[in-house]
Amino acid sequence: MKIEKLNIHSYGKIKDKEIKFRNHINIIFGKNESGKSTIMHYIVNSLYGISKNKRSKELSDYDKYLPWSGQDFSGKISYILDNGKYFEVYRDFYKKNPKIYNEQKEEITNNFSIDKSTGSQFFYEQTKVDEELFLSTVVSNQQEVKLGKTEQGVLIQKIANLVGTGDDNTSFRIAMDRINRRQLDEIGTSRSREKPINIIQKKLTDLQEEKNVLEKYKNSQYEIEEKILNKKEEISDLESEMQMYKDIKNVLENLKSEQEKINLQKQLKSSNSAKISEYDFNIDKIQEENKNLILEFFENKKVKKEKNDFTFFVSIFVLILINILQFVFLKNAIVKISICCILLVITLVSIFAYFRRKKQNEEAIKKYNEKQKKAEIIKEKINLIEDEIKKLERENNNIEKNIKSIEEKIEEEKRKKLDFIYIKYHKNINEDFLNIKTLEQIQFKIQLLQEKISNTKVDLHRFELDKSNIEPQLDKLANIEEEIELQKEKKQQLEKLNMSFELAKTILTKCYENMKETVTPKFTQNLSQNIADITNNKYKNVNFNEQSGLVVETEKGDYVSASHLSVGTIEQLYLSLRLSMIKDLSSETLPIILDEAFAYFDDERLTNFLETISKKYKKNQILIFTCTDREQQILMELGGDYNLVIL
Numbered sequence: 001m002k003i004e005k006l007n008i009h010s011y012g013k014i015k016d017k018e019i020k021f022r023n024h025i026n027i028i029f030g031k032n033e034s035g036k037s038t039i040m041h042y043i044v045n046s047l048y049g050i051s052k053n054k055r056s057k058e059l060s061d062y063d064k065y066l067p068w069s070g071q072d073f074s075g076k077i078s079y080i081l082d083n084g085k086y087f088e089v090y091r092d093f094y095k096k097n098p099k100i101y102n103e104q105k106e107e108i109t110n111n112f113s114i115d116k117s118t119g120s121q122f123f124y125e126q127t128k129v130d131e132e133l134f135l136s137t138v139v140s141n142q143q144e145v146k147l148g149k150t151e152q153g154v155l156i157q158k159i160a161n162l163v164g165t166g167d168d169n170t171s172f173r174i175a176m177d178r179i180n181r182r183q184l185d186e187i188g189t190s191r192s193r194e195k196p197i198n199i200i201q202k203k204l205t206d207l208q209e210e211k212n213v214l215e216k217y218k219n220s221q222y223e224i225e226e227k228i229l230n231k232k233e234e235i236s237d238l239e240s241e242m243q244m245y246k247d248i249k250n251v252l253e254n255l256k257s258e259q260e261k262i263n264l265q266k267q268l269k270s271s272n273s274a275k276i277s278e279y280d281f282n283i284d285k286i287q288e289e290n291k292n293l294i295l296e297f298f299e300n301k302k303v304k305k306e307k308n309d310f311t312f313f314v315s316i317f318v319l320i321l322i323n324i325l326q327f328v329f330l331k332n333a334i335v336k337i338s339i340c341c342i343l344l345v346i347t348l349v350s351i352f353a354y355f356r357r358k359k360q361n362e363e364a365i366k367k368y369n370e371k372q373k374k375a376e377i378i379k380e381k382i383n384l385i386e387d388e389i390k391k392l393e394r395e396n397n398n399i400e401k402n403i404k405s406i407e408e409k410i411e412e413e414k415r416k417k418l419d420f421i422y423i424k425y426h427k428n429i430n431e432d433f434l435n436i437k438t439l440e441q442i443q444f445k446i447q448l449l450q451e452k453i454s455n456t457k458v459d460l461h462r463f464e465l466d467k468s469n470i471e472p473q474l475d476k477l478a479n480i481e482e483e484i485e486l487q488k489e490k491k492q493q494l495e496k497l498n499m500s501f502e503l504a505k506t507i508l509t510k511c512y513e514n515m516k517e518t519v520t521p522k523f524t525q526n527l528s529q530n531i532a533d534i535t536n537n538k539y540k541n542v543n544f545n546e547q548s549g550l551v552v553e554t555e556k557g558d559y560v561s562a563s564h565l566s567v568g569t570i571e572q573l574y575l576s577l578r579l580s581m582i583k584d585l586s587s588e589t590l591p592i593i594l595d596e597a598f599a600y601f602d603d604e605r606l607t608n609f610l611e612t613i614s615k616k617y618k619k620n621q622i623l624i625f626t627c628t629d630r631e632q633q634i635l636m637e638l639g640g641d642y643n644l645v646i647l
Contacts, residue, residue, distance in 0.1 A: 001127070001588045002621045003043065007076040011093070012038040012065040022643035025614060025622045027631055030647030036625040037141070038065060039647075040595050043623075044139065046077040047123045048131040050093050062093070081126060082588055089122075098122075127586045134590075137581050141595035179505055200491045207484045214477040217470045224467045231460040235453055242449040247421050249442045262406050269399040272392040279385045279392075286378050286385075316354075319347045530576035533616070534608040535569070542573065568600045572609065579613065582620070591621040598631070607634050614640045 006019040014035050019028075030036050045061055052062040067073050073093040080086050086103035096119040100109045112122035124130055129138075184195070326339045528541045531552070541553035551559045552573070565573075575597060582590055592613070598606050610631065613622060624631055635642050 001079060001081050001590055003077065003079045003591060003623075005076075005078040006039070006042065006046075007078075008039075008042060009074045009076075010067040010072040011042050011075055012067065014038055014042075015067070019645055020643075021621065021623065021645070023621060024618060025624065025635065025640065025642040026645060027635075027642055028623060028625045028645045028647065029629070029632070030625075030627060032627050034627075034647045036627070036647065037595060040139070040141065040593060040623075040625055041065060042075065043077065043593070044131070044135065045093070046075065046089055046091050046098075048134070049091075049096065049098070049119050065093075087122075087126075127588045127590065129586050129588075129590065137578055138590050139593045139595070140575060140578055140597045176505060176509075179501055182501070196490075196494055200487050200494065204484065204487050204491065207480050207487065211477065211480050211484065214473055214480065217473040218477060220470055221467065224463055224470070228460060228463045228467065231456055231463060235456050235460065238449055238453045238456065242446055242453065244421060244424070245442050245446050245449065247424075249439060249446070251421070252439050252442070262403050262410075265399045265403045265406070269396050269403075272396050272399070276389050276392050276396075279389050283382055283385055286382055315350060316347060319343050319350070527573070527577045527580050530580060530612060530616075531573060533612040534572050534576060534605065536608060539569070568602060568605055571600050572605055575609070579617065582617075589619045589621075591623060592617060593623045593625075595625040596627065597624075598626070603630065603634070606630060607638070610634050610640070611638055614638065 002023055003021050005021070006017075008014045008017045008019070010016075012035070019039065028036055028039065041061055042065075045065075050060075050062050050065075052060050074091055076088055076090045078086070078088045088101040088105075090099040090101070092098075097109070097114060098120055099107055100112065100120070100122055102108050109120065109122075112120050112125055114120050320343075322339075322343060326336055326343075524542055531539050531542055538555050539552045540555065543551050543553075543559070550573075551561055552565065553559050575594075579592065582592060598609070601609065613620075614635070632642070632644065
């Protein structure tokens, strides 16, 4: 991998700056505070992104390099991988993810995976080196190597850590001690009664005992809650049944006006029927009276026939004729006179009787005529009554039809509404319901149901009071159960944590053993070669073990502890080891970035070091950040080719 170019738009105090790098050695020269460290961090942040580091007390790169002026906070980095592929990465440091372009300036950002927390993982996918490993190997800065004589033990420990674990900040022994200490403090052992795991177990035992005592209230609660539920269901059923009867009552009451119409019609019909009966009685009475008049009529008519005027006049004529004849034929005057007197008397009596009878007959005729007239009046009256009866009968027929029509209408309406009610309340329909037909029966049923509901609500209230009396105990039980679950979770967490500790120790031990068997020998071999080259074989071999720590073989064949070496020599060891590790980090030939890394190197050590890296690491791009011209002079003396970048 080769970094070709930096285009810094705005980063820290640097603004609108372009920096080009060449293969192999590049010296970035500048006085103190000229921005050398800023450029080095710009490279790292362009490749891995910039962290705001909100949870740390240390000042983050985001806050440290936020532009001094303006709102722009961006730049580009261009590099070529070993396979010849060109990439250009644009970063707006306000945003998490960059924009990545290929050689044809086509955006290929989506070709790489994106992590929600860290953003695009493009550089890790290309090199398989994360930021932490990159900083601990590729980058060597002044904060890591500028140690005083009193801190050389720290640097020695870093070297030992690198050799033993591959990380200068990680010691196997210290890591194991820390894990064991944390395991003891955070979990404890079976003998440590005051440790978390045993405290929790004691709590669980005590809580379980208290829970067992309170369990009886829970059983009672189930019974009471079942009773409450049953009573509520009973109330609901009763209220539903009562509502059904109320609905039926409303239906019947709503149809009551129509029923009243029927009643009125029936009353009118009954009144008409009474009138007809009365008329029939009157007709019978009038007909009886008429019958008597008819008898009298026929009697008067008989008298009239028996007393004929013709007979009377014939009788008078005969008497007169006799009287005339006796005067003609009789000689005797006395006889004549006597017969004449007798006939005269008879005639007079007959005339008197005639006129008397005639008068009587005229009176009888008059009475007959009067009775005949009365009979006609009666007949007319009968006809009128019969007409009225027919009228009333017709009216009753119409009333009957109206009653039938209204009844059919009522029944139809009643049927529709009751069918709806039957469908709605089908579960409430029973034998009692089928026997109830009148409003009075319905009202009585509603009253019974109201009493049942009232009594059931009393029972419900009693059960609810019983429930409220045990609820405090149940709340206590619930709290205990919750606390038991909490303690169980804590125990499980501790058990998981303990398993994690054991797993960590197992993995750490395996990794350490694997490191010692495979990686460490290789590191020590490379380190030994580098230190021999750098020190002109003054120091040859470097070994590391847990008992002796870091030891170095001198040119005389003696082994001395690293603690007896000078600070400069220790720095050489440290840089040499990091250089040795770079070769095996990735399939890519990663650059070597040295930021004021030679502060404690004398000219001889620096010459040896630069000569070694210029020959041994020709494939690596080397970026040397410095505020002195020593590196340039030595490289010129060595005849080495380099690219100078002046800030």
